[in-house]
Amino acid sequence: MRTGDIKTPALIADSKILEANISTMASRRPGKSLRPHIKAFKSTELAKKLVQAGHETFCCATIRELEGMVDAGMGADLLLANETLDTTRLKNLLLKENCRITVAVDSKETIAVAAAAGIQEVLIDINVGLPRCGCSPEDAGFLADQARKSGLEIRGVMGYEGHLMHDPDTLRRTTKTEESMEILISAHETVGGDIISGGGTGTWDCNQAVTELQAGSYVLMDGDYSKLDLPFKEGLLLLTTVISRSKSGYAVLDGGLKSLSVDSGNPKLFDQGDVMFCSDEHTTVTNGSWSVGQRVGLRPSHIDPTIAKHELIYLVDEIEEGLDSEVIGILNIDLRGW
Amino acid sequence: MRTGDIKTPALIADSKILEANISTMASRRPGKSLRPHIKAFKSTELAKKLVQAGHETFCCATIRELEGMVDAGMGADLLLANETLDTTRLKNLLLKENCRITVAVDSKETIAVAAAAGIQEVLIDINVGLPRCGCSPEDAGFLADQARKSGLEIRGVMGYEGHLMHDPDTLRRTTKTEESMEILISAHETVGGDIISGGGTGTWDCNQAVTELQAGSYVLMDGDYSKLDLPFKEGLLLLTTVISRSKSGYAVLDGGLKSLSVDSGNPKLFDQGDVMFCSDEHTTVTNGSWSVGQRVGLRPSHIDPTIAKHELIYLVDEIEEGLDSEVIGILNIDLRGW
Numbered sequence: 001m002r003t004g005d006i007k008t009p010a011l012i013a014d015s016k017i018l019e020a021n022i023s024t025m026a027s028r029r030p031g032k033s034l035r036p037h038i039k040a041f042k043s044t045e046l047a048k049k050l051v052q053a054g055h056e057t058f059c060c061a062t063i064r065e066l067e068g069m070v071d072a073g074m075g076a077d078l079l080l081a082n083e084t085l086d087t088t089r090l091k092n093l094l095l096k097e098n099c100r101i102t103v104a105v106d107s108k109e110t111i112a113v114a115a116a117a118g119i120q121e122v123l124i125d126i127n128v129g130l131p132r133c134g135c136s137p138e139d140a141g142f143l144a145d146q147a148r149k150s151g152l153e154i155r156g157v158m159g160y161e162g163h164l165m166h167d168p169d170t171l172r173r174t175t176k177t178e179e180s181m182e183i184l185i186s187a188h189e190t191v192g193g194d195i196i197s198g199g200g201t202g203t204w205d206c207n208q209a210v211t212e213l214q215a216g217s218y219v220l221m222d223g224d225y226s227k228l229d230l231p232f233k234e235g236l237l238l239l240t241t242v243i244s245r246s247k248s249g250y251a252v253l254d255g256g257l258k259s260l261s262v263d264s265g266n267p268k269l270f271d272q273g274d275v276m277f278c279s280d281e282h283t284t285v286t287n288g289s290w291s292v293g294q295r296v297g298l299r300p301s302h303i304d305p306t307i308a309k310h311e312l313i314y315l316v317d318e319i320e321e322g323l324d325s326e327v328i329g330i331l332n333i334d335l336r337g338w
Numbered sequence: 339m340r341t342g343d344i345k346t347p348a349l350i351a352d353s354k355i356l357e358a359n360i361s362t363m364a365s366r367r368p369g370k371s372l373r374p375h376i377k378a379f380k381s382t383e384l385a386k387k388l389v390q391a392g393h394e395t396f397c398c399a400t401i402r403e404l405e406g407m408v409d410a411g412m413g414a415d416l417l418l419a420n421e422t423l424d425t426t427r428l429k430n431l432l433l434k435e436n437c438r439i440t441v442a443v444d445s446k447e448t449i450a451v452a453a454a455a456g457i458q459e460v461l462i463d464i465n466v467g468l469p470r471c472g473c474s475p476e477d478a479g480f481l482a483d484q485a486r487k488s489g490l491e492i493r494g495v496m497g498y499e500g501h502l503m504h505d506p507d508t509l510r511r512t513t514k515t516e517e518s519m520e521i522l523i524s525a526h527e528t529v530g531g532d533i534i535s536g537g538g539t540g541t542w543d544c545n546q547a548v549t550e551l552q553a554g555s556y557v558l559m560d561g562d563y564s565k566l567d568l569p570f571k572e573g574l575l576l577l578t579t580v581i582s583r584s585k586s587g588y589a590v591l592d593g594g595l596k597s598l599s600v601d602s603g604n605p606k607l608f609d610q611g612d613v614m615f616c617s618d619e620h621t622t623v624t625n626g627s628w629s630v631g632q633r634v635g636l637r638p639s640h641i642d643p644t645i646a647k648h649e650l651i652y653l654v655d656e657i658e659e660g661l662d663s664e665v666i667g668i669l670n671i672d673l674r675g676w
Contacts, residue, residue, distance in 0.1 A: 007424060007427065007676060008676070009676060010676070039618060039619065061618070061619045062619065082581070082592075082619060083581040083582050083590075083592075084581065084592075085579055085581060085630065085631045086345060086579075089345065106582055107582065107583065107630050109630040109631055110581070110582075110630070127584070131584070131586075131588055131614065131615075131622050132582070132590050132617065132620055132622055133581065133582040133590050133620070134582070136584070136585055162617070241423055241424075243420070243421040243422065243423060243448070243471065244421050244444055244445065244448075244470070244471040244472070245445065246465070246469070246474070247474055248469075250469055252421075252470050252471050254420075254421075254422075257599060257601050257640075257642075257643040258642070258643050258646045259676075261595060261599075262601050263595050263600050263601075263616070276469065277469075278601070279470065279500070280377060280399070280642045280643060281377065281399045281400065281420060282470055282471070284469050284470055292423065292445050292447040292448070293423045293447055302595075304595075304596070304618045305595040305596050305618060308596045308647070309646070309647065311675060337649060338345060338346070338347060338348070338597075
């Protein structure tokens with residue numbers, strides 16, 4: 001099967017880039033010093049490539065991801081790097097064999113849920129500047145005490161500096177990450193445990209504070225992360241077909257808002273031209289020359305929500321000009337949904 | 339089952355609003371004067387409610403939607419209101435029983451594909467101002483001749499004034515729609531056939547030119563369409579749970595970019611407060627008072643790509659304050675994908 005045989009729109013990934021990105025990260029952050037984040041790609045088949053690269057601990061953002069990772073035999077040390085109030089599903093998850101589930105908690109309520117579900121280990125989630133989950137740093141000790149009183153073991157802390165992740169100024173990103181991580185280190189001194197978990201693709205080399213980095217997007221990258229000075233390359237394309245062409249110069253591709261996410265901006269064309277706009281089923285492109293029926297690739301600006309729209313990614317040996325490559329495998333996006 | 343039993347994030351729809359929207363449209367545009375667009379909701383179960391309201395012809399945007407509609411027994415008169423170059427899948431579709439498939443064409447290439455696939459009927463797709471599919475109006479006659487020479491029957495024309503659909507100024511929307519439809523009427527005079535197909539939710543009452551209106555979003559509406567002065571009401575909510583709360587005033591919901599689309603702006607809160615921002619799994623909200631574990635509803639700004647992210651919609655009798663309603667049914671989103 002070749003890319004020309006794929007019905008469009010469909011995601012294709014460059015396996016050479018995927019392997020290189022995984023290898024680059026693993027050489028700097030081997031084994032458990034990386035806790036790859038499953039949320040970025042939602043695929044147990046892709047996670048297995050990370051196991052082959054030496055990683056054995058993973059982050060998940062949803063209970064669905066935890067369930068699927070345990071079922072696929074990768075439940076040895078999973079962190080729900082997110083808060084949940086769903087006692088029932090956590091409890092059912094623990095009925096599965098061969099799983100060790102650590103949960104992030106940032107409130108009395110999430111501690112109570114973890115304890116009621118039979119969870120044994122937690123991280124105290126600390127707000128390190130991003131207005132999202134995580135307790136105030138000054139509450140870390142109190143919550144750790146609460147958790148211990150509830151019978152939970154504290155493995156350490158986590159704190160995600162998501163507000164710094166996409167800062168294109170490397171020096172500023174580095175300095176601000178250090179400041180942000182000082183909050184986390186200080187909380188860790190109060191809370192105890194072995195783990196300081198945080199960071200991501202954008203701070204992969206400037207975050208020296210964490211004992212484990214929570215990166216995921218680096219495996220295939222996207223338009224937003226590629227604005228930074230990172231060694232990882234973009235390896236994901238939305239493969240589309242030109243279905244219409246106007247005499248006034250633009251062409252229309254058969255992929256749009258339902259097949260890629262524009263929350264971080266419009267996609268970029270793999271080859272020539274500019275994107276005018278995306279609508280539900282279409283992307284209108286201009287400043288190039290296309291023929292009806294031609295295959296055209298779009299680079300998504302944000303891979304996480306783009307991949308979540310698809311059932312699978314076609315893995316090709318190498319994405320080349322002309323977009324005619326051998327399909328060498330399929331990565332099922334089996335961890336979609338919730 | 340009540341909404342409190344639903345795992346979040348999940349879509350819920352107000353059945354009273356759904357029925358009222360369907361009824362309002364059917365009273366103005368009964369039977370075949372509406373060709374409801376399946377792309378908006380991708381559900382054969384919802385389509386069956388439109389059959390009950392008297393409609394029997396439908397628009398689809400993808401071959402997957404056509405296949406599913408035929409399989410569900412609603413293939414009596416389906417229009418692919420979109421261009422396709424996929425001969426194989428069109429041909430396979432025609433092997434199914436009880437289906438009449440009309441395809442939009444706007445080029446020699448799409449005409450050749452339709453003919454090669456064994457399609458018998460087409461509409462000539464005319465560009466009426468939106469820079470997307472549709473031939474130049476002056477090419478309509480030439481393409482109609484081409485189609486007839488290829489053995490295709492011309493049922494008429496279609497032209498979608500999508501660039502006017504969301505104009506909040508009713509008078510301007512009306513005037514510009516009339517101008518746009520003059521192009522379509524003129525092309526129809528050249529091309530012939532019984533059908534003039536076009537329009538949508540935003541021009542449902544100001545487009546007097548079309549013999550059939552291609553509206554779909556009106557069934558559940560969204561934040562973007564609700565800015566217009568339309569009689570249809572918003573009936574869809576993303577049900578979420580508050581998973582974290584900050585002492586500084588904001589709260590964090592467990593639904594974000596993977597469960598709703600922000601291409602037309604951030605969602606709005608059903609009840610109190612303002613959305614600060616959406617990220618992959620979260621929406622941070624402020625200017626309200628929430629407790630951890632509380633259910634909160636978000637109104638999506640654009641339902642089509644939001645619904646396409648979900649496997650199903652929970653249908654409730656009525657969405658009320660407190661978000662504790664009886665679940666009276668499920669609408670499977672069975673036409674997702676391509």
